[in-house]
Every structure is written in structure tokens, then in C-alpha cells.
Amino acid sequence: xxxxxxxxxxxxxxxxxxxxxxxxxxxxxxxxxxxxxxxxxxxxxxxxxxxxxxxxxxxxxxxxxxxxxxxxxxxxxxxxxxxxxxxxxxxxxxxxxxxxxxxxxxxxxxxxxxxxxxxxxxxxxxxxxxxxxxxxxxxxxxxxxxxxxxxxxxxxxxxxxxxxxxxxxxxxxxxxxxxxxxxxxxxxxxxxxxxxxx
Numbered sequence: 001x002x003x004x005x006x007x008x009x010x011x012x013x014x015x016x017x018x019x020x021x022x023x024x025x026x027x028x029x030x031x032x033x034x035x036x037x038x039x040x041x042x043x044x045x046x047x048x049x050x051x052x053x054x055x056x057x058x059x060x061x062x063x064x065x066x067x068x069x070x071x072x073x074x075x076x077x078x079x080x081x082x083x084x085x086x087x088x089x090x091x092x093x094x095x096x097x098x099x100x101x102x103x104x105x106x107x108x109x110x111x112x113x114x115x116x117x118x119x120x121x122x123x124x125x126x127x128x129x130x131x132x133x134x135x136x137x138x139x140x141x142x143x144x145x146x147x148x149x150x151x152x153x154x155x156x157x158x159x160x161x162x163x164x165x166x167x168x169x170x171x172x173x174x175x176x177x178x179x180x181x182x183x184x185x186x187x188x189x190x191x192x193x194x195x196x197x198x
Contacts, residue, residue: 022187023184023187025187026183026184026186026187027184028101028102029183030179030180030183030184030187031101031102031180032098032100032101032102032103032104033179033180033183034102034175034176034177034179034180034183035098035102035103035104035176036096036097036098036104037175037176037178037179038104038172038173038175038176038179039096039097039104039105039106040096040104040106041168041171041172041175042096042106042161042164042165042168042172043094043095043096043106043164045164045165045167045168046094046106046160046161046163046164047091047092047094049163049164049167050083050091050094050159050160050161050163050164051082051083051084051085051090051091051160052082052083052084052085053084053085053088053091054072056072056073057070057071057072057073058071058072058073059071080156081156081157081158081159082158083116083158083160089110090108090110090112090113090116093108093109093110093113094106094107094108094160094161095107095108095109106161107161108161115155116155116157116158116160117157117158117159117160117161117162118157118159119154119155119156119157119158120154120155121152121153121154121155122152122153122155123150123152124148124150124151124152124153125150126147126148126149126150127147127148128147128148
């Protein structure tokens with residue numbers, strides 16, 4: 001066997017090995033935190049950009065205190081592909097949560113959230129019910145009857161969650177990388193990964 005041309009010895013090899021072991025132990029938590037940070041960022045963007053919360057800007061006015069503010073028209077007609085937030089219930093329910101090691105999800109909680117995101121058909125069955133009854137002799141008699149025929153509603157897709165991720169994927173990645181670096185640096189005790197490599 002030929003003699004190696006260069007012989008190297010790593011000074012502080014035990015310290016470097018211990019540092020990498022600490023970082024390796026921190027990786028599951030770091031990836032979970034990073035996924036959660038990315039999901040939180042996407043949820044924030046969905047709340048901010050996924051809904052129309054006011055009408056079209058019509059101009060400006062000056063308040064009694066002298067501050068200039070924008071004025072807006074009423075909501076008006078719906079905008080295709082855009083949800084209008086009147087009560088804020090759907091918009092306010094958008095949140096992120098951890099979903100296991102290295103995983104996080106974001107979404108909305110109302111039962112109607114999915115039909116707005118993906119679209120679909122809502123089928124209502126026919127219905128008939130008594131509004132009230134009265135007793136006539138020994139018999140009950142219906143005073144008024146309410147009836148409704150079966151009908152369907154076709155809801156178009158008006159996504160508010162998916163565009164938040166798709167339109168900001170670069171920013172989400174940056175948030176996740178920053179979170180991973182912060183977690184791994186904290187595990188080692190340095191202020192940056194570059195410093196840890198020295």
C-alpha cells in the first residue's frame with residue numbers, strides 16, 4: 001500500500017464531533033419549528049390577502065383631527081375568485097399548528113371553509129314542516145305549512161389558503177431556513193452557523 005501524500009490531524013476533533021451531535025439531536029425540533037414558522041407565515045398571508053374586506057377606494061377625506069384617510073365604497077358586486085369577508089369568522093379562524101416531527105399545517109376551522117377553497121355542489125333536500133298546530137275538538141290541525149323544493153347550489157372555487165403559499169413560497173422558505181439556523185445555532189451555543197464552523 002502506498003504512503004499517503006498528505007497526512008492531516010483535526011485539532012479539537014472531539015469538540016467538533018460533540019457540536020455536530022448536539023446539532024443532530026436538535027434537528028427534529030428544528031424542522032418542526034421551521035415547518036410551523038412557514039405555516040404561520042402562510043396563514044398570516046391568507047388572512048391578509050385572501051379576502052376582500054372593503055369596497056373600492058373612492059378618495060380621501062380629512063378627519064376632525066386633521067388626519068387624511070382613504071374612503072371606500074360599499075362592497076358592491078362580488079369579485080370572481082375572491083371571497084368577501086363580512087363578519088370575519090372564516091378569515092379569523094385561519095391558523096397554523098404543528099402536526100408531528102418536521103410537519104405543520106394551516107387552515108380554517110368553519111365547516112364551510114373547504115367549499116370556499118375548492119368549490120363544489122351543495123344539495124338541499126325538499127323540506128316540509130308545520131309552522132304551528134292547534135287543537136280542533138279532539139284533533140290537531142295544521143295552521144300553516146312551510147314547504148321547500150329540493151335545490152342545489154354550485155359554489156365556485158375561491159381559494160384563499162393555497163394562493164397564500166403559492167404566491168409567497170420564496171418567503172416561506174426563507175422563514176423556514178432562518179428558523180432552522182436559529183434552532184441549530186442555539187443547540188451549539190454560537191450566534192451563527194458560520195461562527196460554529198470556525
